[in-house]
Amino acid sequence: MRLETPEFDTVLYHRPESLEDYPLHLCPGCGHGIVHRLIAEVVDELGIRERAVCVASIGCMVNSYHYFKFDGLESAHGRAPAVATAIKRCHPHLVPFTYQGDGDLAAIGTAEIVHACARGENFTTIFVNNAIYGMTGGQMAPTTLLGMYSTSTTGGREPARSGYPIRVCEMLSALDGPAYIARESVHKPSAVRKAKQAIKLAFRTQLAGLGMSLVEVLSPCPVNWRLEPVDAMKWLAEHMLPQYPLGEYKVIEAVAALKKETDHA
Amino acid sequence: MTEKTLMAGNIAIAEGAILAGCQAYFGYPITPQNEILEHLSKRMPGDGRVFLQTESELAAINMVYGAAAAGCRAMTSTSSPGFSLEQEGISYMAGAELPAVIVNVMRGGPGLGNIGGAQGDYFQSTRGGGHGDYRLINLAPASVQEMMDFTMLAFELADKYRNPVVVLADGFLGQVMEPIVRRPPVTELPDKPWAITGARGRAKNVINSFEMNPADFPPRVRLLFQKYEAICQNEVRFESLELSDATLVIVAYGSVSRSAVTAVKMARREGIPVGLFRPTTVYPFPYKALTELARHADNFLVAELSFGQLIDDVRLAVGHDKRVALVNRYGGVPLHADEILAAIKEMISQPVGR
Amino acid sequence: MVTLVVAAYPKTSYIVIDEEKCKGCHLCIAACPNGVIGQASHINRMGYIPATVIREKAEECTGCTVCAIMCPDTVISVYRHDRVSTHSAP
Numbered sequence: 001m002r003l004e005t006p007e008f009d010t011v012l013y014h015r016p017e018s019l020e021d022y023p024l025h026l027c028p029g030c031g032h033g034i035v036h037r038l039i040a041e042v043v044d045e046l047g048i049r050e051r052a053v054c055v056a057s058i059g060c061m062v063n064s065y066h067y068f069k070f071d072g073l074e075s076a077h078g079r080a081p082a083v084a085t086a087i088k089r090c091h092p093h094l095v096p097f098t099y100q101g102d103g104d105l106a107a108i109g110t111a112e113i114v115h116a117c118a119r120g121e122n123f124t125t126i127f128v129n130n131a132i133y134g135m136t137g138g139q140m141a142p143t144t145l146l147g148m149y150s151t152s153t154t155g156g157r158e159p160a161r162s163g164y165p166i167r168v169c170e171m172l173s174a175l176d177g178p179a180y181i182a183r184e185s186v187h188k189p190s191a192v193r194k195a196k197q198a199i200k201l202a203f204r205t206q207l208a209g210l211g212m213s214l215v216e217v218l219s220p221c222p223v224n225w226r227l228e229p230v231d232a233m234k235w236l237a238e239h240m241l242p243q244y245p246l247g248e249y250k251v252i253e254a255v256a257a258l259k260k261e262t263d264h265a
Numbered sequence: 266m267t268e269k270t271l272m273a274g275n276i277a278i279a280e281g282a283i284l285a286g287c288q289a290y291f292g293y294p295i296t297p298q299n300e301i302l303e304h305l306s307k308r309m310p311g312d313g314r315v316f317l318q319t320e321s322e323l324a325a326i327n328m329v330y331g332a333a334a335a336g337c338r339a340m341t342s343t344s345s346p347g348f349s350l351e352q353e354g355i356s357y358m359a360g361a362e363l364p365a366v367i368v369n370v371m372r373g374g375p376g377l378g379n380i381g382g383a384q385g386d387y388f389q390s391t392r393g394g395g396h397g398d399y400r401l402i403n404l405a406p407a408s409v410q411e412m413m414d415f416t417m418l419a420f421e422l423a424d425k426y427r428n429p430v431v432v433l434a435d436g437f438l439g440q441v442m443e444p445i446v447r448r449p450p451v452t453e454l455p456d457k458p459w460a461i462t463g464a465r466g467r468a469k470n471v472i473n474s475f476e477m478n479p480a481d482f483p484p485r486v487r488l489l490f491q492k493y494e495a496i497c498q499n500e501v502r503f504e505s506l507e508l509s510d511a512t513l514v515i516v517a518y519g520s521v522s523r524s525a526v527t528a529v530k531m532a533r534r535e536g537i538p539v540g541l542f543r544p545t546t547v548y549p550f551p552y553k554a555l556t557e558l559a560r561h562a563d564n565f566l567v568a569e570l571s572f573g574q575l576i577d578d579v580r581l582a583v584g585h586d587k588r589v590a591l592v593n594r595y596g597g598v599p600l601h602a603d604e605i606l607a608a609i610k611e612m613i614s615q616p617v618g619r
Numbered sequence: 620m621v622t623l624v625v626a627a628y629p630k631t632s633y634i635v636i637d638e639e640k641c642k643g644c645h646l647c648i649a650a651c652p653n654g655v656i657g658q659a660s661h662i663n664r665m666g667y668i669p670a671t672v673i674r675e676k677a678e679e680c681t682g683c684t685v686c687a688i689m690c691p692d693t694v695i696s697v698y699r700h701d702r703v704s705t706h707s708a709p
Contacts, residue, residue, distance in 0.1 A: 012632065012697040013687040024692055025477065028667065029644030033691025050465035055331075056473075065471050071461045073334050074473035076357050079327035082319070086331030086339070087461060089315045090289055094335075094463050112327075115320040189650055189685045222644070229644040 016040035018049045018069045025063060027134075029229020031219025032061050034186045035128055035195070039097070040068060042200045046207065051095045055084045055123075057109070059101035060134040078109025081116035084123040095206060097124040103133045106142040106166045113172070113214075120177030120211040124202045127168060127214060130221040131240060138224035142166045145243055150224070165243060169216050173250035179211035181250040185218035185241070187233040194246075201259055210254050218244055272445045274412045274438040275300035275342075278368055281416030282340050283308055284450045287366075289315040289332035289339040291325040293347060296380040297436035298370035301342040322347035326354030326367070333363040334472045336460025338420050342368035344436070345378065345386050348394075355429050356395030359489065360474025364423035364430075366416065367401075371435040373597025381597025382436035382520055387574035390431050391548040398486050400493050402430040402500060403548040405518040409443040411545070417448060422500060424455045426492055433547060435570065437520040437599060497549040504543040507533065511540030513609060514558055516579050517568040518544050520599070525568050527602035532609050539609055547575070555582035564612050565589045568605050570598075588612070632682030634672060637694040641669035647686035647695060653679040656686060 015021065019040035026033050043052045054072035056064045057080040065072025071094075075083040080098035087096045105113050105127050113125065132150055133139040140150040140157055143165050147156040157165075169183045180202055184195035195217050202213035218240050220232035227235055251259070272280070279301045282290065290309050292302040302318060309316035315332065319325040325341045332339035343351060348369040358365055371386050373379040386394075393399050402422050404415040412434060419430040461470055476482040506529055508514060513532075517525040522543045532539040542558060544551050559565075565583055567576040573591050580589050592608035594600040636647075638659060647670050648656045659671035672680075687695040 009698040009700055012682045012699055013684040014696045015693050019693060023640055026691065028642035028691075029646055030691050033693070034689070037691075037693050051463045053461055053463070062475065063477065065473065069469060070464045071470050073331075073461055073471065074357075074361070074475055075330065076327055076353055079323065079330075079354070082324040082327035083331035083334070085317070086289060086291065086315070086328040087335050089317065090332045090335040090337045091462060094461075111320050112324055115324065189688045192688050229646055230649040233646070233649075 016044045018043040018052070020067050020069050022067055024067060026060060027223045029220060029222040029232060030060065031130060031186045031217070031221070032128055034192060035126060035217050035219065036061075036064060036067050038192070038196045038199050039099070039126060041196060042203055043070065045200065046203055048095045048203070048207070051093060053087055053094050053096040055080045055087065055096050055098045057098060057100040057104040059104050061099050061101060061128070062135065064099050078104050078107070079112055080104065081109065081112040081121070081125065085116055085119070085121045088121060088123045095124075095203065097126055097203070099126050100128070101134065102127070102129045102131065102141040102143040106168055114175070117172045117175045117177045117212045117214070120179070122206055122209055122211060124206045125212075125214040126199065127216045128219045129168070129216050129244065130219045131165070132221050132224045134221050134224055143168075143244075145239060148239075167244060169214070169249040172214060177212050178214060178250050179252045180205045180213040180255045182248040183216040183218070183244060183246050185236065185246055187218065187220065187236040191246075201255065204258055205255050208254065208258060210252065216244070218246075268447050269444050270447060271442055272409055273300060273440060273442045274409045274434065275370065275440070276304050277409045277412040277445055278342065278416045278432065278434070279304040279308065280447070281413035282366070282420070284413070284448055285417040285420035286338050286451045286454050287340050287420065288313070288337040289329070291317050291319050291328040291332070291339070291341050293319050293322050293325050293343065295322075295344045295347045297372055297382070297439045298342050298344050298368065300439070301368065322350040323354065326351035329365045329367070330354055330358050330361075330363060333358060333365045334361070334461045336457035336462055338424070338454065340366040340368065342370065344370045344372045345374045345383070348386060348389070352389070352395035355401065356393070356397055356399060357474055358429045359399035359401070360397065360485075361472050362427040362489075363472070364427050366419040366423055366430055366432065368416070368432045368434065370439040371433065373595070379597040380436060382438065382570065382599065383595060383597050384435060384519060384521065384570040384574070385572070385595060386433070387547065387569070387571060390433055391550065399489055400548055402426070402428065402496060403433045403546065404430065405433045405545055405547050406438060407519050407522045407543065407545075409438070409441060410445050412438060413445060413448060415545070417451065420451075426496060428492065433519065435520050436597070500546060501549045501551045501554070502545040503551040503554055504545060506541040506543070508540035508542060508558060510538050512562055513537070513539045513564040513566060513613060514562045515539065515541045515566045515568055515605065515609075516555070516575065517541065518547055518575065521568050521570050524600055524602045525605055528605035528609065531602060531606050537609060537613060550578045552578070552582040555579065559583040559587050563587055566605070566608055566612055567591050568600060569593050570600060571595050632680045632697065632699045633677065634680060634686060635696045635698070636670055636672065638669035638671060639663050639665075640692055640694045641667060642692055643667035643669055644691065645670065646689040646691065650685045650689040652683065652685065653681065655680045
C-alpha cells in the first residue's frame with residue numbers, strides 16, 4: 001500500500017522503487033535493512049532495475065531477493081561469487097551483485113571471492129561485516145574481534161585458539177583483478193551517505209566494465225552483540241572502526257576518473 | 266552426413282556438448298577427464314559461449330547453477346573426487362529445478378583412489394548423492410559413440426524435466442579411441458521464461474530452493490517427486506543381447522558391459538545360453554524389464570567395477586527366489602571377459618535352487 | 620491496513636512514520652538533531668513500541684531526512700510543504 005502524499009508537497013525522502021513494500025524479517029536496528037535500502041536507491045538512481053540481479057547468499061540476508069523488485073536468486077553458502085561469475089559471463093548486459101555476510105564471504109566462501117577478484121570478474125559484491133554469525137545465533141565469524149564475545153567464544157576470542165580477524169579489503173586489494181574496493185559503515189547518517197556513494201561507484205564500475213567492485217559495509221548486529229540498536233552503533237564506532245579502518249583500498253585510474261565525473265555532474 | 270572419425274571418449278563428450286548447443290562450460294582439472302576441459306578450452310570460446318577453468322569443483326558446479334539459472338545450457342565434467350565436491354551444488358540445482366549436465370568420468374575410489382576406470386560412484390549418483398530428497402537422471406554410455414549421444418541426450422532430458430542429468434562414464438571409456446559418427450547439431454533450444462534474464466517487461470523471476478516457513482517446503486518436494494515418477498514412466502532405457510532363450514543373464518553397464526559382450530559370445534560358442542542385459546539409464550533403473558526376464562531366467566550374474574552396488578538394484582528387480590551372483594573388480598582395475606566366463610561356468614555348475 | 624500519523628502542520632517539513640511496520644529500534648529517535656521523534660504510547664501489531672512524532676516538537680522538523688537514512692525498515696517518509704497550506708492543524 002503506497003503511502004499517500006498530499007499532492008502539493010515535495011517528497012524529500014520516500015521508499016525507493018526497487019525496494020518491495022515487504023516487511024523485512026530482520027531484527028530491530030539491523031544494518032542489513034539500511035544496506036538493502038541503499039542498494040535499491042542506487043539501482044533506481046542508475047536506472048538499472050530491469051538489468052539488476054540480486055545473487056543472495058546464506059545468512060541473515062538469505063531472503064534479500066524477496067525484498068528487491070528485480071530478478072534474484074539464491075546461491076549456496078559462500079558460492080555467490082561463482083554464481084554471479086556465470087550470470088555475468090552468460091548475460092553481460094545484466095548487472096549482478098552478490099550480497100554476502102562475513103561468514104559467507106570470509107569463511108566458507110573465501111576461495112570464491114578471492115578467485116572472482118583474481119579474475120577481475122565484472123560484477124559487484126556488497127559485503128556486510130557485522131563480525132558475527134547472525135542467522136545461526138551469534139557464533140564467532142572470521143571478522144569477530146579479538147576479545148569479542150560470541151556464543152562460540154564465550155570467554156572472548158583468543159588468537160591462540162581462534163586466530164585473528166580477517167581484513168578483507170586489505171587482503172583483496174593486493175590482487176590485480178579488482179577495480180574498486182572500499183570499506184564503509186552505517187553507524188551514523190554521514191557514514192550511511194558515504195556508504196551509498198561507495199555502493200553507487202561500485203555499480204558504476206561494473207556498468208563501465210572496469211572489473212571487480214567490492215564494498216565492505218560495517219554493520220551492527222544488536223541481538224547477537226547483546227546491545228540496544230543505538231548502543232550497538234556506538235560500539236561499532238568504538239571497536240570495529242579501529243580494526244577495520246574505513247576508506248577506499250583500491251581505486252584504479254579509470255574508476256578515479258569515473259568518480260570525478262560524479263563530483264562535477 | 267555420416268562423417269565417421271576416430272575419437273577418444275572424452276573428446277566425444279566435449280563435441281557432444283557443443284553439438285547439443287552447450288552455452289556455458291565450467292571445469293576443473295582432474296584425471297581421467299582432463300581432455301574434456303582442454304578440448305573445450307579451444308572449442309567453446311567464441312560466438313557468445315562461456316568457458317571457464319575454475320578454482321575448484323565447488324566453484325564449477327555453482328557456476329553451472331548460475332548459468333543454468335540464467336537460462337543457458339550449462340555443463341561441467343569431473344571425476345569421482347570432484348563429483349563428491351559437487352554434491353551440494355547438485356542438490357541446490359535439483360531443489361531449484363535447474364537443468365544442467367554433469368559428467369562423471371569415474372575412477373578408482375574411495376579417497377584419492379587412482380586414475381583407473383571404476384564404477385564405485387553408482388550409489389552416490391543413482392540415489393541422489395547430496396542432501397535431501399531428490400534424484401538425478403543417470404545415463405550410462407558404454408562406447409565412444411554413446412559418450413557423444415548420451416551427452417546430447419542429457420541436455421535434452423535436463424531441459425525437458427528441469428533437473429540435473431549425470432553422464433556416468435568411467436576412465437576406460439574416457440581414454441579409449443573408437444570410430445564415431447558425428448551427429449547433426451541441435452539448432453532449436455527450448456524457451457525458458459522462468460530464467461534470470463532481467464525483469465524487463467515482465468514481473469521479476471526468483472530462483473531458489475528455500476522456504477523460511479517449513480510448511481511451505483513439502484509441496485515443492487512433492488512436485489519434484491511427481492517429476493521423478495514421470496521420469497520413471499517415460500525415460501527408462503536399456504539394451505539386450507541374446508536374451509530370448511537365455512537362462513543366465515549378465516547384468517552390466519558402462520565399460521564392463523563390453524567385456525560381458527565378449528563373455529556372452531564365448532559362452533554361446535560353448536553352448537551355454539547366456540545373454541546380456543545392459544541398462545543405459547541407471548536412474549531411472551529398468552526394474553520392470555528385469556522382472557519380466559526373471560520369468561524365464563533363473564541366474565543373474567552382475568558384472569561391475571565396484572564392491573557390489575548395481576547388484577542391489579538387480580536383487581530389487583528379480584527378488585529372492587532367483588540366484589544373483591557378483592563378478593567384479595574394483596579400485597581402478599578392469600574386469601576381463603574370461604573372468605566373467607569363469608563366473609558363468611561356476612554359477613551354472615551349481616545345482617538349481619538355493 | 621496501515622495506520623498513519625500524518626504530522627502535518629503549517630511548518631515547512633514533516634515526516635510520516637508507518638507505525639505498523641516500525642520495530643522500535645530507536646535509531647531515528649537518536650539520529651534526529653531536533654528531538655522531533657519519540658516513543659509512541661501503544662504497541663503495534665508486531666508487538667513493538669513504534670517511534671512517533673512528538674506533537675509539541677513537530678514544528679522543529681527541518682526535513683533533513685536523517686531519520687529516514689537511519690531507518691533499517693524504510694518506514695519513514697519525509698515531505699516539505701511548498702505552499703503555506705490553508706487547512707488548520709489536525
